[in-house]
Amino acid sequence: MNRVVIDKDRCKACEMCVSVCNKELIEISDELNAKGYHPVELHDPEQCTACGLCALVCPEGGIAVYKAKKAG
Ligand code: SF4
Numbered sequence: 001m002n003r004v005v006i007d008k009d010r011c012k013a014c015e016m017c018v019s020v021c022n023k024e025l026i027e028i029s030d031e032l033n034a035k036g037y038h039p040v041e042l043h044d045p046e047q048c049t050a051c052g053l054c055a056l057v058c059p060e061g062g063i064a065v066y067k068a069k070k071a072g
């Protein structure tokens, strides 16, 4: 499965990643991070196509996307 790793303590809740994900998989969470922002979280990770857009637009470098290797 593709993997999106969010460094929650880097997130400033700018929502750029939220707006670029055409699968609408990223949303603002209820928790507070070390900077006092509500960091984003990923839901339905099995839907992620690993397009990488969320990582590309994050101004804080807070997202890493790993594409699953094909079996075999
Ligand atoms: S890699 Fe693409 S599909 Fe996956 S969460 Fe980021 S923007 Fe959405």
Ligand code: SF4
Pocket (backbone or CB within 6 Å): 006, 010, 011, 012, 013, 014, 015, 016, 017, 018, 039, 040, 057, 058, 059, 060, 061, 062, 063
């Ligand atoms: S783009 Fe980066 S800083 Fe902005 S909400 Fe997403 S993870 Fe947080």
